[in-house]
Amino acid sequence: MAYISQQLLNMLQLGSIYAVIALGYTMVYGVLSLINFAHGDLFMIGAFLCFIATAKLHLPFVVVLAVAAIGTAVVGMAVERLAYRPLRAAPKVSAIITALGVGVFIENLTLAISPYPRHVPEMIPNVSWNFNGLTVSSIAVLVVLLSVLLMAALDFIVRKTRYGMAMRALSWDIKTLPLMGVSVNAIIALTFAIGAGFGGAAGTMYAMAFPVIDPYMGIMIGWKAFIAAVVGGIGNIRGAMLGGYILGAVETLAAVALPSTYRDFIAFTLLLILLIFRPNGILGQPKTLKV
Amino acid sequence: MPPTMLSIENLTVSYGTIRAVRGITFKVQKGQIAALIGANGAGKSSLLRAISGMVKYGGEVKFNGTNIKGMAADKIVALGITHIPEGRGIFGNLTVKENLTLGAWLRRNDPEGVRKDYEHVLGLFPRLGQRLGQLSGTLSGGEQQMLAIGRALMSKGDLILLDEPSMGLSPVLADEIFRIIDEINRAGVTILLVEQNAFMALQLADGGFVMENGQLTLEGAASELLTDPRVRQAYLGV
Ligand SMILES: Nc1ncnc2c1ncn2[C@@H]1O[C@H](COP(=O)(O)OP(=O)(O)O)[C@@H](O)[C@H]1O
Ligand SMILES: [Mg+2]
Numbered sequence: 001m002a003y004i005s006q007q008l009l010n011m012l013q014l015g016s017i018y019a020v021i022a023l024g025y026t027m028v029y030g031v032l033s034l035i036n037f038a039h040g041d042l043f044m045i046g047a048f049l050c051f052i053a054t055a056k057l058h059l060p061f062v063v064v065l066a067v068a069a070i071g072t073a074v075v076g077m078a079v080e081r082l083a084y085r086p087l088r089a090a091p092k093v094s095a096i097i098t099a100l101g102v103g104v105f106i107e108n109l110t111l112a113i114s115p116y117p118r119h120v121p122e123m124i125p126n127v128s129w130n131f132n133g134l135t136v137s138s139i140a141v142l143v144v145l146l147s148v149l150l151m152a153a154l155d156f157i158v159r160k161t162r163y164g165m166a167m168r169a170l171s172w173d174i175k176t177l178p179l180m181g182v183s184v185n186a187i188i189a190l191t192f193a194i195g196a197g198f199g200g201a202a203g204t205m206y207a208m209a210f211p212v213i214d215p216y217m218g219i220m221i222g223w224k225a226f227i228a229a230v231v232g233g234i235g236n237i238r239g240a241m242l243g244g245y246i247l248g249a250v251e252t253l254a255a256v257a258l259p260s261t262y263r264d265f266i267a268f269t270l271l272l273i274l275l276i277f278r279p280n281g282i283l284g285q286p287k288t289l290k291v
Numbered sequence: 292m293p294p295t296m297l298s299i300e301n302l303t304v305s306y307g308t309i310r311a312v313r314g315i316t317f318k319v320q321k322g323q324i325a326a327l328i329g330a331n332g333a334g335k336s337s338l339l340r341a342i343s344g345m346v347k348y349g350g351e352v353k354f355n356g357t358n359i360k361g362m363a364a365d366k367i368v369a370l371g372i373t374h375i376p377e378g379r380g381i382f383g384n385l386t387v388k389e390n391l392t393l394g395a396w397l398r399r400n401d402p403e404g405v406r407k408d409y410e411h412v413l414g415l416f417p418r419l420g421q422r423l424g425q426l427s428g429t430l431s432g433g434e435q436q437m438l439a440i441g442r443a444l445m446s447k448g449d450l451i452l453l454d455e456p457s458m459g460l461s462p463v464l465a466d467e468i469f470r471i472i473d474e475i476n477r478a479g480v481t482i483l484l485v486e487q488n489a490f491m492a493l494q495l496a497d498g499g500f501v502m503e504n505g506q507l508t509l510e511g512a513a514s515e516l517l518t519d520p521r522v523r524q525a526y527l528g529v
Contacts, residue, residue: 162396165389169382176380178364179343179373181397181446289384 002133007252013140013209015248016147020202021225022232022240023154027195030235030289031171032188033092037099038079040222041106042196046072046203047213048110051120054207061123065146069200075106076196077189084192085185103218110215117214120207143205150201151241157194158237158289167191171235171289220264227271233281235289242282247271296321296450296481297342302350304337311337313505314350319450319498324472324482326492326513328526329502335485336377338502339452342483343367343374354450369397373448377455377485379439383428387419390427390438394445405445412441415471433464440471450481457488469495489526493517501526 021043028036036042049071053064083102087095127138158164166187170177177184206221207213224247232243247267254266275281297319304312311334319325329335341348344364352359359367368374382390391412395405413420416437422430427438436456443451456472457465469491476482486492493499499516501509509521516522 162392165385165393166396168384169389169393172382172384173380175345176376176382178345179368179376179380180393180442181365181368182393183363183365 005134007256011249011252013143015245016144017202017205018225018228018247019241019244020147020150020198022229022244024195024198025226025229026234026240031167031191034095038102039199040218041103042072042076042199043203044218045075046200047207050204050207051118054121054123065204068204069197072200073193073197076192080192107215117212120211123208139208143209168289231271231281233283236283239281239283293320293322298353300351302348304341304348311505315507319483321481323497324476326496326499327485328489333502334505335502336454339454371449373443373446374452375439375443379435381427381435381438386424387427388423390442391445394442408445412444416441432459452483454485
């Protein structure tokens, strides 16, 4: 019993991180129908910014989180401005190829600056509580709480604020939106800032839970979170959260039942099977950004 | 003669090799309704898209004396030009209320005025008031046109470019829409009205222009155009 609860908790922690990354994919896709394949690498940048803020600058946790999220948001906006905006009128495939290229560029840039894996020091005191054999760590609690908070914030932004309204309008009809006096460039920049900012926050959460980071960490985790977004129904905010938790669960359970080398194989297989039955994801693929 | 509000000079619009507008020159006076009529494909919508900055063009467009060529579409809205595009341009995934709110995007510093205009729009179109929380994609064609006009009023422009408001509407609804266009104009808004329903448009308008194959072929007072044999034969079916 305690063992199962323990695994459930692990699932929740991992799923929370996937969910926050998946939200970044879904934001950009939901608004622009563009899959930002560099998103996994933005997540990695977030983890490295977290490392710098923690190991080099010794900043307190809340500031570390802000530095990582805002720093990554700025990088995300720069990527949009320099790589995607010039291609906005070009066929979608050009943007996808560019996105992959941007990802490789970011990886190699990081590799050039800091090629070795880094150990991220503790950001909050790592306390564990014991409930009838179930160990709950302060880190797991914080990771789960943060993800819930971030999701609620995003939900609020998209549904209730004027900028969220403009994002939804943009996803419906990008040509007509300027006729309302709205700057499409500004709304797209904001969308990328939020999407990348979530990647940066997720990088911090990851570094807190799994404190060894390296320049290639964004590739595998990025792909997984992307699949989580697709499984939930890409473009759908609640779907991204659901997909993230499902992926976390599948991975954790696979690791319990089978040798750990099978983990990714099992996880991907199950997700692919799921997609055969629900090709548009669990919550369906909307034409536009959905909450 | 009232002052010129909109001045178009030798305007051309091309899509690749298709030359949709081929050198058009005309003026719209402040406070007027100018009707632009012409068959499908004549280039009317392209002309409006040029004025509102949605497409690149050759020639000049001046609004209240200011050259607005090359300005971004959202900046042109800020100057006071509101374009209700062909097909209405409703954001179907937003509620009726959100669409109206979006129309007032640039009026953040004027919440009092926005609230007044909101009440005014709901007074003009009571049917919108009953559907504020409804997704606007589920509205009927007539209701969507009302929403498009209502939303345009929320941006409080001095000039409204209106592209075929009667398209797809029953005669009764079209009458209703034209009555409201008249009311808006009486309140001081200048209107450039593109229509295929030449009869209704010319009855309402002060001046009219006839467009064929990207060029102006006739222009004059609306009352004259209504009795012009060429207009009667080609556009009024008599
Ligand atoms: N986006 C576009 N791409 C290519 N051709 C277009 C486009 N929009 C309009 N056209 C062409 O330009 C010409 C004028 O079209 P339009 O301005 O829509 O005329 P109207 O509004 O009078 O029906 C037509 O031949 C049309 O096919
Ligand atoms: Mg047209």
